[in-house]
Amino acid sequence: MGHSGAGKTTLLDIIACNISGGVVEGDVRVNGEPVRANKFQKYSCYVLQRDVLLATATVYEALMTSALLRLPLSMPRQQKQARVQLILDELDLNAAANTMIGDDSKGIKGISGGERRRVSVGIGVVTDPSIIFLDEPTSGLDSETAVQLINCLVMLARKHRTVVCTIHQPNSDITDNFDDLLLLARGRCAYFGPWDHSIDYFKSLGYACPMYKNPSDYYMSITHDPEVSEQLADIFTKASKAASLLGDAEEGKCRASINGTNAAATILAWRHSASLPQAASNAHHLLDDDVVLPTVTECSTSMSRGLDCRPACLPTPLSCYQIWVLSVRFTRSWIRDPILLASMAGQYAFAGIFIGLMYLQIGKERNAGVFDWQASLWLILAVLAFTPCETACTLWDAERLLLRRETTSGAYGVGAFFIAKTLATRPFEVLVTTFFGILTYFMIGYQLNFWKLAIFLVIINLFQLILETLGLLCAIVTKTSTLAIIVASATLLVLLSFNGFLISTTPEYFEWIPKSPTCHLRTLRCTSITPSPVDNGHTVKWNIGILVVILFAMRFPCYAFLKIAHKIRFL
Template identity: 35%
Template sequence: MDSAYNIDPTTKQPINITVKNLNYSIEIPGTKPSKLPCLRKKQEIVPPTEKVIIDDVSFHVKSGQMLAIMGSSGHGKTSLLNVLSCRNEGGTLTGDIELNGVKHTKHMIEHFSAYVRQDDRLLQYLTVKETLMFVAKLKLPSKLTQFEKESKVDEVLTELGLSHVSNTRVGGANIRGISGGERRRVSIGIQLLMDPSVLFLDEPTSGLDAFTANHLIQTLEVLTKKQRTIIMSIHQPRTDIFELFHMVLVLSRGKTVYFGEAPEMIQYFTDLGFPCPQLTNPSDFYLDLATIDVTSEEKEKRTSEVLKNLCQAQKDAQEKQEAPEPVSKELSDHTVAGAMRNHIGYPGFFTQSSVLARRHFKNSVIDYWCLLAQGIQALLVSLVVGAVFYHIAGDQHGLYDRFAFFFTLCGFYGYSISQDVITRNAVERNYLYFELQDKMYGHFAYYVAKLTAEFPFHIFFSVIFFIPAYFMADLNDDTETYFKLLGTVSLLLYCCRSLAVFASTTLPNYTFASMLSNMISGILVLVSGFFINLDSLGSGFRWLADISYYRWALSAAAHFDIKPRNFTCELVQKEFCIYTGEVALEKFAMADDEIWVAFTVISANVVVLLVAGFLALRFLPQRPYEY
């Protein structure tokens, strides 16, 4: 076998990063002429423009160094980090990025680096160790034993100073847990499990107090001693934090104002005639110096001239410097291994889906308040429906009440389930998008795991919902009818759940997904045969009735309970009486319906909706709504 395939992708190799004349720009769309003549005359046509995000940036950082990319908000820090980590979407990119002298590729970056985002996306009900263990099972090679994976997790916990909170829940909005700094270190720990050579961090100190931020950067500084290359964006760090950096890159409007060793920055600007005043934070002072003041035309002109001179001085200084020699010329071989990482003993579909199913199930079970609320909701809805239709009579009024009962049973709780699924899926987007971006698992593995983990809860709550209403309404008390109706209701409710899954994977937030789900459900309910007789539907709507899972569920329920019954009739009603269930089904245009057809159509709806939901998950970005 080729030597490249024998390389253990978890082996860390020292990486030097060299960036040469990097430029990155995006197109700002203009306004197109209106199609309405009355508006076209008044409309101002604005052509598309190109916005420069990164402007001729060059720097290098060695293995074992920590580079801080500093700058004011909106001046290109995060964009540069995204370009380096191959996470930029669209835009025009020119220049060179090299890893140990080899032109970087997306596969290479994915293999050798890890990316820690500004905000922590963690499951709040899992403990710190459980969080890392689930990631270890998803990302570490399958050849490692359970003991070896646990040892790796313990090593990372120790390295990041998290051992004392390893059995503490992460916590979040609904439950107390670890501190903000510890949450950030857990996010870093997730990425460290693969022992990356390069670690990118987007403003890791954001939202942390001064002490916690300092402690976090100290932890990162220790990580560089293991030949890691660390590159982070940061906004005006404190002096004690600034002193921990090895290299600093200061950006202003995408241009380089300073690049060099952190201890030399003060002397560099002093030589240019900008000494840092005593008792002043150097990062604050020089970032203010590199910022254009737009409060007045005079200040804007003066500060623009200062920035122009600073950028030119830095460009002249960099031309005199030489990039360091690469540490190794063997990176291209490792790149092959990196490109093949998903085929060299890494967890496959079955491992991923089983691990994800256990994680999803465990996180759901621990969230007992949510489970309790769902159970109470199912029980209360059932009791209300049962109370309204309590002891349905066997006369003519009771006949129509039975149809109404089955219609309510089929549609009422389905709406609640849909809203619950859409709400939970909107929350899941907060971490799903980023875990998929990190290639922690595949789309299909996640989808199968989610459906598998949620199915037992669906059955459980369907039974809770069905039993009280069934017996309170005084339906057929034979066991066969009971289980047939339970199966019908459960299948219909799962169809409602499938519609909600499709809507929530297709549209970005709760409001839009709920609107789509409600619109489709509303149309299918209208043609279910309860509000209007199926024979009265026009040909343009008949096909909707033929695919409506509400119509077929109502028909199946009527066949199971109403068809075998006989109904009483008062003397004054005899001319208009319906004596048998078969005649009743004829009146509702359901007599010719076959039970197997009903279950086939409802099941087909489930399959189509779930397949459509997966296609939406696979091909539409699942980014949270705020993104």
């Protein structure tokens, strides 16, 4: 517990091996043993302050998906379903089991804030972890909902689990459930021990909690003063060291001398030290009593029992199975998102009708010029460039957060996510692109030939997939969708400007751009008497093959950058 900026989340991140950036000194130990991050994270779960959940999934589906992704393939599905049902019972989520989680910004009505927080906890505990870390779980909840959540956490803790959470300023109904308290003041420890003994401890230092005042409110008020918080941290540091020495001496663990000085003399000198802050003089007698300043072992007995009672690390399912589970989730999410479906279908329908009306049946007009044909093709490519590119940038914001949370918790790897996203989203993208292509093809009046229509549809679908990959790449290498759209738009502006339609002669300093492997038009020389098709020595099959090569050549760096972004925690 502590003020904003006291270091609560930073400390929790370090303990949970979830730190990124900065320099961490010292080490983290559990039951006296150094912690290995990859192994420790399999025994623990971390619930973020912000609920990162899939809005289109129901509560049961969210928990079941977590179970399918993280529990071993050898475990029968009925057993996984039974575990999910147990979590629903423990967290009091049965009433909302078949309700979508929801998101107001997407127009999807869903569950309440308290239920969302409990779903986040349920997703984490599906593997039955020994330790549960929560970053301000009551943040943003009303008092009654916060108490209900804490009661659920208490029930989890009583089943041989260690629950460690940060909290800002809880009410008395919440603090009554605490076992131990670590009070942080400006990055330092002002108290660490049983919650029930904290009142006596601060009273002995001259900071007696007034009657009828919530102790947590009082602790926050006294640590708000920089001078007082420094004094409290100094007192606790010296007192805890002395208590540790005294405990070792009484148990016979202390060596005969410490740096050439007798241990008992060291403790006695500390007790009568004039350099100790005056408030600490009232705390001297507390060092003889194990009620105040308990050792870390006493505070961690529940952790020891929890780790001893937990099973060994469960093996995760094969990647191919995770790809299948994620593909089903992606498909279900697309189908259930009305705004996403309407926006994508609406964009292509509007653009197709608009272009079709602009160049309505120019194929039947004898006076239709080559420029009109080129313009119609260029507009089609422009729509297929900007629309999927910007859509990919926008969707990545929500997907990024979900990917970061689930990969950090070890639910699956980046490769499984990337392949599943590719497999699940392609059918719908091909469907809307084909609809757009057929609409424009017949409205404009291109040649009524089945094979030429098929070639046209294949080419625009490949082009659409390439530009969607470009948008995803821009989104991965940037932090926000706004910046990603700016980068993508600038890139598309350059690529589309030098395709031979907007400008006939390229300036010398830009000649290298049209030579890049992008879609561009050839110079057309024709007469009005005889047909003059473009012949550059490349067949249609060769051009389609080049588009396929470009597509795969862009997907590979896209995956590579995603892998790097995950490794350096840039997601």
